Amino acid sequence: MPAQTPLHANHLELGARMVDFGGWDMPLHYGSQIDEHHAVRRTAGMFDVSHMCVVDLAGGRCREFLRFLLANDVAKLKVSGKALYSCMLNAQGGVIDDLIVYFRDESHFRVVVNAATRDKDIAWIRRHAEAFAISVTVRSDLAMVAVQGPEARARVLALLPEADRERIGALGRFAAAESDGLFVARTGYTGEDGFEVIVPAGRVAAFWQDLLAAGVRPCGLGARDTLRLEAGMNLYGQDMDEETTPLEAGLAWTVAFDPADRDFIGRAALEAQRSGGVPRLLVGLLMDEKGVLRHGQVVLTSAGEGVVLSGTFSPTLGKAIGFARVPAAAAGDAGATVDIRGRQVPVRIVKPVFVREGKAQV
Amino acid sequence: MSTIPAGLKFLKSHEWARREADGSVTVGISDHAQGLLGDLVYVELPAVGKHFDGGAACAVVESVKAASDVYCPVAGTVTRVNEALADKPETVNGDPWGEGWLFVITPDEAAAIDALLDVEAYAASIA
Numbered sequence: 001m002p003a004q005t006p007l008h009a010n011h012l013e014l015g016a017r018m019v020d021f022g023g024w025d026m027p028l029h030y031g032s033q034i035d036e037h038h039a040v041r042r043t044a045g046m047f048d049v050s051h052m053c054v055v056d057l058a059g060g061r062c063r064e065f066l067r068f069l070l071a072n073d074v075a076k077l078k079v080s081g082k083a084l085y086s087c088m089l090n091a092q093g094g095v096i097d098d099l100i101v102y103f104r105d106e107s108h109f110r111v112v113v114n115a116a117t118r119d120k121d122i123a124w125i126r127r128h129a130e131a132f133a134i135s136v137t138v139r140s141d142l143a144m145v146a147v148q149g150p151e152a153r154a155r156v157l158a159l160l161p162e163a164d165r166e167r168i169g170a171l172g173r174f175a176a177a178e179s180d181g182l183f184v185a186r187t188g189y190t191g192e193d194g195f196e197v198i199v200p201a202g203r204v205a206a207f208w209q210d211l212l213a214a215g216v217r218p219c220g221l222g223a224r225d226t227l228r229l230e231a232g233m234n235l236y237g238q239d240m241d242e243e244t245t246p247l248e249a250g251l252a253w254t255v256a257f258d259p260a261d262r263d264f265i266g267r268a269a270l271e272a273q274r275s276g277g278v279p280r281l282l283v284g285l286l287m288d289e290k291g292v293l294r295h296g297q298v299v300l301t302s303a304g305e306g307v308v309l310s311g312t313f314s315p316t317l318g319k320a321i322g323f324a325r326v327p328a329a330a331a332g333d334a335g336a337t338v339d340i341r342g343r344q345v346p347v348r349i350v351k352p353v354f355v356r357e358g359k360a361q362v
Numbered sequence: 363m364s365t366i367p368a369g370l371k372f373l374k375s376h377e378w379a380r381r382e383a384d385g386s387v388t389v390g391i392s393d394h395a396q397g398l399l400g401d402l403v404y405v406e407l408p409a410v411g412k413h414f415d416g417g418a419a420c421a422v423v424e425s426v427k428a429a430s431d432v433y434c435p436v437a438g439t440v441t442r443v444n445e446a447l448a449d450k451p452e453t454v455n456g457d458p459w460g461e462g463w464l465f466v467i468t469p470d471e472a473a474a475i476d477a478l479l480d481v482e483a484y485a486a487s488i489a
Contacts, residue, residue: 017400033426034401034452222400222427290404290448292424313403313426341422 005050006143006201010208014218022116024051026221033222037315040190040227041358044149045219046211051115054139054198055125062109065132066101068264069125071246073256077103083174083187086254087246088124089266093273094242095249097121098234100187102176110183112144114236128265142183143204147216148194148227150358155214156184156195159207182207189224191231191356229310229321232284232353232361238295239282239309239323245273248325250282250352281331282309284352285322285338286362289345293322298339299347301330308338316355317362323352366392366485367459371435371478373417374487378459379435381475382466389435390463391423391454394488399425402451407443407465414438414467416474421464423454436474438467 002025011018016027027048029036039045057065066074072086082103088096097117102110113121118138126136147156157165164179171177176185183198199207212218225235232250234240240249247255247270255270256262285308287293293311300306306326314321330336330349337344353361370378376395380388396402406422414420414434421432443465447453454462469475479487 017397028427029400032401032455034403226426291406292404292426292429294429313424315426 003051005048006204007048007050007145007208010205011048011218016218016220019221021221022051022114024115026051027218029220029222030218033220033226034315036217036219036223037226039217040149040192040219040223041316041355042149043217044147044152044155044194044215045217045223046208047146047148047219047221047224048143048208049146049196050143050201050204052144053113053115053118053121054142054144055111055113055122056137056139057109057111057125057129057134058107058137059132059134060107061132062107062134065129065134066109067262068132069128070101071255071264071266071270073262074101074103074109075262076256077101079103079175080105081171081176083176083185085174087240087251088121089246089264089270090242091265091269093245093247093266093269095236095240095244095246095251096124096242098236098240098251102185116237141201142198143201144196144198145204145208145211146188146190146194146196147211148188148190148192150193152192152194152216153186155211155216156197158214159210160184189231189233190227191233192227193357225310226312226315229312229323230314230316230355232351234323235310244325245270245278247273247278248280248282250323278328280306280325281328282323282325282352283331284350284354284362285311285324285336285347286317286350286354287320287322287338287345287347291320291340291345293320293338293347299324299326299336300339300344301326301336302333303327303329306330306336314354316358317360321354366481368481370459370481371475372481372484373433373435373478374484375433376488377433377435379475379478385468385472386441386466387436387438387469387475388463388466389432390458391432392484392488393458395430396455396458396462399423399430400427401425402454405447405451405454405464407447408440410440410443412440414440423451432464434467435478436467436469437471438469440465441468442466
């Protein structure tokens with residue numbers, strides 16, 4: 001029996017087609033996943049992301065702990081509310097999960113991890129937290145709604161107490177603040193502006209209904225997947241896993257090698273891989289012919305075989321897009337072919353960002 | 363969910379077949395099938411003139427989420443395909459029983475279609 005978020009009844013009431021995702025019964029779409037996709041690119045859509053797991057860390061050595069636990073460096077977080085995207089690695093440099101960490105104050109940080117990996121993530125965090133005397137609290141009492149799109153922030157702001165609107169409206173990207181018991185973060189997974197709002201579970205249904213009344217379109221996991229892929233954002237388990245380093249997953253930008261004296265889990269393995277040469281790299285694929293790129297399809301390059309990681313049809317571009325892991329020597333090539341049901345279909349190799357803020361990047 | 367038109371015959375795998383006045387058979391996928399797939403973005407149709415055995419994979423419908431084979435309900439030769447779907451595959455979502463038809467075959471045996479599921483049996487199989 002899959003788990004249900006506090007918005008489960010709302011999804012059923014809206015006629016959602018439900019699907020099991022990481023052990024949770026979640027909406028795939030509410031009728032048309034393509035229409036939902038366009039709503040986020042053009043106006044505003046909302047996603048129930050309550051299946052994601054909020055973990056609060058407390059203790060005087062929080063920052064020191066996170067500088068050891070994460071491949072990105074929380075020393076970059078200097079102002080309360082600032083957020084950072086990072087991978088959490090094992091000793092071999094493999095990705096245990098990707099996450100967002102929020103700096104609240106020196107003794108309090110908040111981490112949001114993926115649903116499908118929550119148990120192993122929590123175990124890993126607890127295992128290492130002990131040496132730093134950090135208390136780890138899983139916030140099952142919180143729900144989360146992502147409101148995304150060019151009009152998303154305005155729609156959310158209108159629901160906040162008037163006295164808070166200016167302050168929350170002034171939040172920079174990757175920053176969060178509290179208002180009336182809500183934790184409002186200017187983050188997302190769609191390539192559009194917007195907020196991810198962490199809400200007490202008992203209040204989230206009312207918040208959802210208010211957003212619905214404000215004209216925000218409910219969107220399912222289907223649209224979430226096409227939006228994040230267009231935006232060039234990785235999906236854990238599909239684009240990277242414990243057998244993949246961030247350097248092989250297009251996430252080298254999230255690894256803070258400087259300062260050189262910061263020890264973090266996986267550092268030695270990443271340094272060895274970097275100096276020996278990263279064997280495989282993540283690239284973007286764009287297919288001009290008809291068809292759809294899919295996870296697992298074989299990519300034939302000038303330097304050997306690669307594989308499609310995430311693949312889909314891009315509603316914004318009207319053609320198939322994907323990420324592929326290919327031999328490093330082929331990453332700079334202009335093109336390759338993908339085996340689709342025995343047919344070798346030509347694809348272009350591009351930077352893996354296809355659409356941002358409604359505009360095509362390729 | 364639209365009601366299933368009377369007189370159609372079905373495969374369990376959600377293809378419908380309709381015998382036309384000239385003896386040819388028109389093939390499509392059911393409303394239930396398009397609902398399971400979600401928004402279609404690509405339809406790969408068989409070549410006109412090609413012969414398929416009954417139950418053979420002969421076309422592919424792809425939604426954003428998945429690719430699904432379409433099986434030939436009865437043995438026969440393809441005489442016509444719905445070329446309009448190349449530019450508007452979503453027609454299958456909007457009108458699976460009508461404008462969203464996939465292809466037409468001339469069956470090897472006119473009676474073969476009688477062995478397929480009738481509306482009641484198909485409806486029961488998806489209930």
